[in-house]
Amino acid sequence: MKTKRITASAVLAAAALIIFAVEAQLPPLVPIPGIKLGLANVITVFALYYLGAPAAAAILAVRIVLGSVLLGQVGAMLYSAAGGLLAFAVSALLKRAFPPERLWVVSVFGAMAHNVGQMAAAVAVTATPALLWYLPALLISGIVTGAFTGLCAQFVYRRIGLKKM
Amino acid sequence: MKTRGWLLLFTAVAALCLLFYVFAPKTGGSVVGIYQDGALVRTIDLAAVGESYELVLERNGSTNTILVEKNAIRVVAADCPDQVCVEHGELRDGASPIVCLPNRVVIKYLRDTDGVDAKAGSAG
Numbered sequence: 001m002k003t004k005r006i007t008a009s010a011v012l013a014a015a016a017l018i019i020f021a022v023e024a025q026l027p028p029l030v031p032i033p034g035i036k037l038g039l040a041n042v043i044t045v046f047a048l049y050y051l052g053a054p055a056a057a058a059i060l061a062v063r064i065v066l067g068s069v070l071l072g073q074v075g076a077m078l079y080s081a082a083g084g085l086l087a088f089a090v091s092a093l094l095k096r097a098f099p100p101e102r103l104w105v106v107s108v109f110g111a112m113a114h115n116v117g118q119m120a121a122a123v124a125v126t127a128t129p130a131l132l133w134y135l136p137a138l139l140i141s142g143i144v145t146g147a148f149t150g151l152c153a154q155f156v157y158r159r160i161g162l163k164k165m
Numbered sequence: 166m167k168t169r170g171w172l173l174l175f176t177a178v179a180a181l182c183l184l185f186y187v188f189a190p191k192t193g194g195s196v197v198g199i200y201q202d203g204a205l206v207r208t209i210d211l212a213a214v215g216e217s218y219e220l221v222l223e224r225n226g227s228t229n230t231i232l233v234e235k236n237a238i239r240v241v242a243a244d245c246p247d248q249v250c251v252e253h254g255e256l257r258d259g260a261s262p263i264v265c266l267p268n269r270v271v272i273k274y275l276r277d278t279d280g281v282d283a284k285a286g287s288a289g
Contacts, residue, residue, distance in 0.1 A: 133261060
């Protein structure tokens with residue numbers, strides 16, 4: 001059973017990395033710094049429900065570090081990591097209160113937390129509070145993208161998550 | 166809470182966020198500041214610009230090329246991967262700053278409260 005879990009984690013990490021790499025090739029949807037669909041988040045929230053918090057955290061860490069290195073965006077890794085960390089903490093906490101049928105709600109809160117963490121890192125790094133001007137826009141995008149990726153994860157979970165590992 | 170409840174809640178939050186932009190204060194004025202690593206490195210009074218010119222900001226080997234024209238400023242080239250600052254186009258009033266996160270560059274209109282001599286002329 002343990003081998004199965006490790007294998008599943010590795011497969012999910014690889015899938016997350018591929019999604020991340022492909023999405024990075026798309027031009028920005030809107031010219032606002034920090035907004036993107038965040039498709040790789042589908043894997044993170046799915047793994048959270050499917051494999052539990054520790055495995056999901058490992059998958060997220062692998063994706064952020066390898067993704068930033070492979071795509072040569074180490075400069076942007078800090079924002080990614082700050083957002084990812086906060087989003088994960090919030091999602092892992094909320095997971096206790098929400099059944100898989102409400103997975104999308106967890107995902108929305110996670111996405112908003114991601115944007116808040118990202119923004120906090122950006123303000124800290126650039127020492128420019130003026131960036132906060134973009135926070136409401138980021139929150140709106142978090143709600144929309146979070147609901148979308150959350151629903152994707154929810155559908156995947158409904159199909160293959162029944163045999164819980 | 167039911168699905169409808171969550172939908173309502175999230176819609177309400179999104180609406181509040183939108184309201185922010187409706188009521189966001191305009192800065193007015195024509196003086197922009199260019200920040201790098203959080204430090205104000207240049208102030209330009211766009212109304213006083215005659216001939217347009219390009220400015221190149223460099224940081225750790227990465228560059229942003231800024232086009233300064235009369236009453237307009239924009240980033241025309243950047244060697245960061247995401248190109249958000251280039252896509253942003255011209256700096257518009259309404260407090261929306263041009264941002265290049267990878268190179269830590271911010272371009273925005275200055276307010277009187279920014280603590281600099283806003284009339285500091287057009288360094289070129």
